[in-house]
Amino acid sequence: MRLKDRVAIVTGAARGIGKAIGTAYVKEGAQLVIGDIQGELAKETAAELAKAGGEVRSIGVDLAEPTGGQELVDFCLREFGRVDILVNNAGIGINKRTLDFPLDEWEKVIRINLTGAFLCAQAAGREMVKQSYGKIINICSLSGQRGGIGRAAYGAAKAGLELLTKVMAVELAEQGINVNDIVPGPIATDVGRAMHDPATVEAYNFLVPQKRYGTPEEIANAAVFLASAESDYINGHSLNVDGGFGSAGLMYPLPNSKHS
Numbered sequence: 121m122r123l124k125d126r127v128a129i130v131t132g133a134a135r136g137i138g139k140a141i142g143t144a145y146v147k148e149g150a151q152l153v154i155g156d157i158q159g160e161l162a163k164e165t166a167a168e169l170a171k172a173g174g175e176v177r178s179i180g181v182d183l184a185e186p187t188g189g190q191e192l193v194d195f196c197l198r199e200f201g202r203v204d205i206l207v208n209n210a211g212i213g214i215n216k217r218t219l220d221f222p223l224d225e226w227e228k229v230i231r232i233n234l235t236g237a238f239l240c241a242q243a244a245g246r247e248m249v250k251q252s253y254g255k256i257i258n259i260c261s262l263s264g265q266r267g268g269i270g271r272a273a274y275g276a277a278k279a280g281l282e283l284l285t286k287v288m289a290v291e292l293a294e295q296g297i298n299v300n301d302i303v304p305g306p307i308a309t310d311v312g313r314a315m316h317d318p319a320t321v322e323a324y325n326f327l328v329p330q331k332r333y334g335t336p337e338e339i340a341n342a343a344v345f346l347a348s349a350e351s352d353y354i355n356g357h358s359l360n361v362d363g364g365f366g367s368a369g370l371m372y373p374l375p376n377s378k379h380s
């Protein structure tokens with residue numbers, strides 16, 4: 121019970137990685153708020169976790185809206201009276217080459233992946249400062265650390281989120297708040313499936329040194345660690361959970377190569 125009596129908000133936790141993080145947090149004793157644009161699905165997920173003994177609330181909220189982050193934090197304060205942990209997980213990916221990227225889609229991706237996370241962190245951070253305690257965890261992506269075809273908006277948003285992690289960690293360290301991020305490699309979820317056609321799946325299964333996609337539970341394990349007292353002296357850190365993909369250079373032998 122590493123998160124006993126802690127109150128956690130996980131955004132985008134109706135499904136996928138966020139749901140796995142919420143599930144792990146409840147198992148570790150946290151009270152949980154799910155904030156997701158999929159209000160009905162969020163309700164179902166909350167009911168599922170409550171059945172397993174968790175204290176869970178959900179709210180349908182569009183975190184790409186300027187008021188979304190504050191609305192979510194206000195809801196958490198009404199339900200549980202405080203917020204100890206925030207996981208900025210809600211995100212979308214749109215895959216188009218840079219020269220063809222429409223401005224409205226660029227702005228949509230930046231708005232949810234970067235601006236939405238900033239606004240949630242700002243609203244939650246203001247509450248955490250009052251209690252001199254807080255853990256903020258941003259879910260980034262390897263696409264924010266390395267160039268990838270089609271990842272202009274998504275990669276730029278996630279790179280920005282990694283830098284925001286560091287700035288907030290430095291600004292809030294003396295006030296008892298840790299800000300870190302997790303950098304997933306390819307993870308088997310709906311966003312992963314939407315962004316990866318069969319050729320991409322094959323390429324990842326070759327290029328990732330561990331030769332497979334990660335699971336949402338493997339990201340959740342890292343999110344429990346970064347929310348718990350075990351990570352109290354870790355601040356401004358980007359924790360790659362990527363099967364070694366971020367460390368890899370040339371992978372040899374190449375498939376179909378005469379040397380293979």
Ligand code: NAP
Nearest residue numbers: 132136137156157183184209210211261304307309311312
């Ligand atoms: P997912 O299965 O699509 O779950 C994300 C949830 O966030 C969905 O319920 C989604 O609703 C919701 N959401 C989207 N926009 C929102 C908004 N404006 N306000 C509130 N909620 C919103 O995604 P996932 O694969 O679990 O990914 C979770 C996080 O991990 C994302 O930040 C993603 O970028 C990151 N990540 C994923 C991978 C991967 O391979 N899966 C790799 C690296 C990083 P909709 O269904 O309506 O979109």
